Amino acid sequence: MDLSALDIARWQFAITTVYHFLFVPITIGLSAIVAGYQTAWVRTGNEQWLRLTKFFGKLFLINFAIGVVTGIVQEFQFGMNWSDYSRFVGDIFGAPLAVEGLLAFFLESTFLGLWIFGWDRLPKKAHLATIWLAHIGTVFSAYFILAANSFMQHPVGYEYNPETGRAELTDFFAVLTNKVQLVTFPHVLLSAYMTAAGFVVGVSVWQMIKGARRHEASERSLYKAGAKTAAWVLLIASAGVIWSGDAQAKVMTEVQPMKMAAAEALYDTEPSAPFSLFTIGSLDGSEEKFAVTVPNLLSFLATGTFDGTVQGINELSEQYTTEFGSDPSSVTYASDYTPIEAVTYWSFRLMMGLGFAGIIAAIATLVALRGDRNLADTKRPALWLLAAWVLPLGPLFANSFGWIFTEVGRQPWAVFGLMTVENAVSPTVSAFEVLTSLIVFTLLYGVLAVVEIKLMLSYIKKGADDFAEPVVRDDDNDPDRPLAFAY
Template sequence: MDALDVARWQFGVTTVYHFLFVPLTIGLSVLVAILQTMWHRTGNERYLKLTKFYGKLFLINFAMGVVTGIVQEFQFGMNWSDYSRFVGDVFGAPLAIEALVAFFLESTFIGLWIFGWDRLPKRAHLASIWAAAIGTNLSAYFILAANSFMQNPVGYRLNPDTGRAELTDFLAVMTNKVALITFPHTLAGSFLVAGSLVVAVGLYHVIRNRDSADTGAYRFATKFGSWVVLVSSAVVVITGDIQGKIMTQVQPMKMAAAEGLYTTESPASFSVLTIGSLDGSREVFAIKIPYLLSYLGTGDPNGTVHGINDLQAQYASQYGAGSYTPIIPVTYWSFRFMIAFGMAAAAIALLVLWSQRKGRTPRSKWLLRAGLAMPVLPLLANSFGWIFTEMGRQPWIVFGEMLTRNGVSRSVSLAEVLTSFTAFTLIYATLAVIEVKLLLRYAKAGVPDVSEEHPIDDTHDDAERPLAFAY
């Protein structure tokens, strides 16, 4: 074990921890905004209760996401300084805009939304949560544009004197075809997580508190969340299909590793199960679906998909001697776990809708257990999706331009990386426990009583009223 291995583990662990909070923040911000819009348009108290209820869960998660996200930026300078020097000119623009525009937008308007319940006019207050939601989603795009440069570098030139990538076309970076499809795919995965949380909490109260006066609100929440999950699942499939075709173009090794495809095939079969040799150089046993991989990778059932061994020989000739093959079992199985967990969440959403058909009230304890597991399933799908994306790119940190081993900080010792790795992992684990406990506590408490609350009258001066914190 050396500093490179530990630095990779540290970045991987902290990134997975951070991304446990990100998709819920992205998706729940929009869902809360939709619920408040429904209350604004109808005046139905049910939607106000749900807005404040899920808004509280959103704020808890948002705070944790901010805390864990700050560390990510420091790691670039701490453990990956050579990488930072190489891509700093390219990364600087999208990440600076993300901080100055998107993050400023979401943080500012979240503050207005929190404190503005009794002070802002209803329309201005509604606009605040929408502005925060838009800022959150814009933030995701700028970060994904930076990550997409690592997958498919565009809009730059390599300076032979400094050995750095220099930005030549900002628009090309922002319209990278990988970013354009990764963004809707990531958003759909985020709504899958948020919808699952809405379902889980609503279903818990529908089954456990059947005589509650707010049962109608919880029933609506379960249906609303279930439809969000189903629509999001469809978008995930559609965007994932497009993403697979683009991946085959720009990173053919990743697609080959995802399918355990060792030799070039035309047509190529989709692997249901492949067992390879211990050295990862050949296929031993496989169960396959004919033509499917060719269609997924090229859009043509008879299309050619290049195999691992042929691509390894090509890259060795193009970039020099060495292994250009990712860890195949990790890439292969993370791809399948991503799909399986996402499909499981969609299946439970269908079951929840079926259980409430024609006004029925679900009572099954097994359905409740499945519903409570729902938020975990898309979170796992998102995590395995990113593990597949990042591990499948290896050994490149910037595909075709910089190897991961060349991006690590040369002046940081193994002991120093181990110390920061241990500290960050323990801190993140503590934050994760706090997050779960807070979410469970407030989720079990149920929707708030809003019967005594009086929305601000837009026609009267409210300057003398004290500042109110709604949560």
């Protein structure tokens, strides 16, 4: 089967987006955890918090650098492969992305630079403020990017201009306070804290087990402190993720009922709809053959009541075809308004299942570290080494599958109700050109993955540096100091 430019462009955007999103939650969450450790050091003077700050600060910076490189490609793709989309909604979509670049990213990068180079030049509290401001920059960045994405899920604050054939921005505040945005942002932010906390617990557990022979008792105490604090962050953030996810599901059912139906593989409209743990459907996806279900749970997730009615795929397909598919020349026309059900169904369950796996591993870690207990003395080191991988990878891949579910479940829409993906692709870009860029990006990202993993593992194996109290230099009277500014 020959692939069209549209097929390849979709694959390219999917690969680059999912790859980039591996770094985003760790960057956001780890900046907060590192800031928390540094705050504990400034308040208590306890050297272990400074050592944890610098140790995980290095890992944060590696992740941040790779994330920036991979993120640059994202916005370029809108003009490269999706020019019709950019022309149609660029007036709206570009506004939050411009603010993100001019405000949030500059805030983030400026204060991160001050944090990196200011250890021996800024007072403790001023230096502490720089990492908190860098974290705030990552939060702002996430907010504006999610505002742009939320418009794609539920367009608001615009007016269609029939003369230009474009959607034009009329209310920027409405875009920033989109009902989808207001539930998506806390869910993504809390998921980032959960993911980064899982990373910290996993690294700390690995150090306690793998490095037990070469660590003194004080070293094991250091990583125990890191594991326990991050495990608590993971559990608290997880509670917020569950709460915000429930709110998000109800808004999603309101504005994108097809996504909820596809998430459940619910073909027929049902009151008191069950939630299936496992479903087998017909080959054409038209009906359910076998399912293991929990009664009434889907109705509660979708509507907040156990007897609420949830629309099915078949009814919604007919409704969308009547509403949007009457004119084949229209940008809202699609031959099929159903998402890829298998991907939507399983990504939804993998998102939840892997998230809960991380929660269980964090609880087990806290139980194992009660009192004077130490994982270095455990009789099952292989089990804990497995946990050291589950803790970071469970929440991380749960995030990725959540993102896949969000985007695949929106299909076939680029902007829900306004433009399909098929009508958003660049009309003059050939399949060969898109394939060439896909191969280049994939190879480049493969190289970056090797660099990232090698650097991360190298610094993780090395462990935390020995304690060294930062000393603020006062070299104004030093005649040999470097010339900083002159005119």
